[in-house]
Amino acid sequence: MKLKFSATTLLLLLSISVSAQSSKPLETLHVRGGLPNFYSKAINTKDSLTVVYFGGSITHAPGYREYSTQWLNQNICNGRIRSINAAIPGTGSDLGVFRLADDVLMHKPDLVFVEFAVNDRKTDSTTITNSMEGIVRQIKNQNINADICFVYTICDDSMLEFELKNELPVSIKQMEKVAQHYGIPTINYGVDVIRLLNADKLIFRAKADSTYGDKIIFTIDGVHPTIDQGHKVYEKTFIENFPKLNISKKRQPKGLPNALSAGNYENxxxxxxxxxxxxxxxxxxxxxxxxxxxxxxxxxxxxxxxxxxxxxxxxxxxxxxxxxxxxxxxxxxxxxxxxxxxxxxxxxxxxxxxxxxxxxxxxxxxxxxxxxxxxxxxxxxxxxxxxxxxxxxxxxxxxxxxxxxxxxxxxxxxxx
CATH class of the missing domain: 2.60.120.260 (Galactose-binding domain-like)
Known part of the structure; x- marks a missing residue:
């Protein structure tokens, strides 16, 4: 039996489908290829490990960067982490791809955390893709065994509006394309922020002179998490998800896959x-x-x-x-x-x-x-x-x- 649908019915079904997709909760973690080389060196050797935090002002602050380094030292690396702060406030991936050699590669990292989603939120999609792909390819060209993890923070600009609707902000969408292509794991810190906000346990943008009981004061300015509360939310997300990136070391690729974009900023x-x-x-x-x-x-x-x-x-x-x-x-x-x-x-x-x-x-x-x-x-x-x-x-x-x-x-x- 053949079913016939009117144009109106088809549009209604499409609308329901799109609505269902957008109502699906965002995922905090995409494991993809994990961090096999970092974990192998941490567990099987006594060598020091160099971890570089590459991003903007949120990473530059003494918050999740320091909290995660402390956790890694205490739980995985027995104090062998050499942590490098390669963040510059107010900068995104479009400058990051140029300063990578001086600020990151010179340290010969075992693991690089890349955090530019907030500062890239007003950057055009092509520039984001070209810059992030250039960052990945430069790191891998220096050392194919260096692991990379993209981390996504959040602010109350359009990013908050997108994630409240269970949609990825534009900057994260572009970064996810690069991460998927190269098998890079990603941690979206914003997901737990939205969960706490929806549960009325968090104030996203608090007034400096106000009190909010036992609710978490996430930011004062809508962008930069408070060190003692906002960054602690990021820390909790990190601790819950980072161990899941310890996957079996697969056969190493002989080289990089073909570039997503011939115009990427590798050179x-x-x-x-x-x-x-x-x-x-x-x-x-x-x-x-x-x-x-x-x-x-x-x-x-x-x-x-x-x-x-x-x-x-x-x-x-x-x-x-x-x-x-x-x-x-x-x-x-x-x-x-x-x-x-x-x-x-x-x-x-x-x-x-x-x-x-x-x-x-x-x-x-x-x-x-x-x-x-x-x-x-x-x-x-x-x-x-x-x-x-x-x-x-x-x-x-x-x-x-x-x-x-x-x-x-x-x-x-x-x-x-």
Whole structure:
């Protein structure tokens, strides 16, 4: 007997199907290939193990990173963990893929935790996929036996809305594609947060001067978990799930699988500005704004004049700068292959203080290019941009000046 359905009926059935899928609870853990090499070394040898925590401000804080290191030392590694904090607040995978060599690979890690879901939440999907795949391939190219685990934290931006509906936020969806392709385990810390929130046991964004009885105060600002309560939720999730990643060591792959994207950021390089031809930029060694950043950027240069420029040739698809920004911030102007200069902002609402920043410019055809960089157009009405943060300006007089700092040059490809 043949069944006939009207268009309305089919749409209703599809709607029910989609609703059922979205109502399915999110999974905290995807084991995939597990962490066989880490566990094998921890259990079968007396060697020290290097664990690198790679992420943004949530990882940089003395919270889940320190709690998980302590648990690993006490329960698996007998104090043999060498923990490396390779997190930089306010940065995502798009900068992470460039700084990986200096901040992660130089330590020759046995295990790398990668945490960028929150800071990638406003990054476009292609950049996330290319960056995360580039991170994985660089780690594995150095040591095919190094294990990787993606960890997903949560904030009350769109991420909370998605997970309350049992849907993965966009950044996590893209990361899961990479994890699935390479067999990388993932731990979604947000799942237990949502469970506690739905059970009315947790306040996601609490007021600093209020009390909430025995409820967990997860954050004050909606992003950064409180050290003594919010990060403890992450710790509990870690302790419950990490032992499940101890799976039998399978035959090791001879190499990496084919890339998901031919445009992934595996072939990235980070250069001193000294590689460029310098026409007027000066050393930032003596500049007050740059003083505390010279360890990261020992060759940092600066300019206050649009007559100054740096020029270099490269073969590849993308360039950018790794810099510092603050009240003195301005625009950076970039010309490629003799084209018109295009401005990119190096000042934002958070520039009441000086901090590390970066900017990646437009995608280019994969060929040789000639690049000219100089200070861009003046930023108008900085105080309006800062808004409610303007009373907290670090050096108020800096608002009146425009200064462009360049700490390093970022390239997908190679400078010639």
């Amino acid at each position: 990235v390089h980070i250069y001193s500005p000294k590689v460029a031809n310098n026409h007027g930029f000066r050393s930032a060694n003596y500049k007050r704004d740059a003083k505390s950043f010279m360890k990261t950027f020992p060759d940092m240069i600066y300019s206050v004049s649009p007559k100054d420029s740096i020029v270099f040739n490269f073969k590849g698809t993308k360039i950018g700068v790794y810099d510092i920004i603050g009240p003195f911030g301005t625009n950076i102007a970039v010309s490629v292959d003799g084209g018109d200069f295009k401005n990119f902002a190096r000042f934002d609402e958070w520039c009441s203080y000086t901090r590390v920043g970066f900017a990646l410019f437009d995608d280019l055809e994969d060929k040789e290019h000639r690049v000219v960089i100089k200070i861009g157009d003046k930023v108008e009405n900085k105080l309006a941009t800062l808004g409610r943060r303007k009373p907290n300006i670090e050096y108020f007089e800096d608002i009146e000046q425009d200064c462009l700092y360049i700490g390093k040059i970022l390239v997908v490809g190679q400078i010639k």
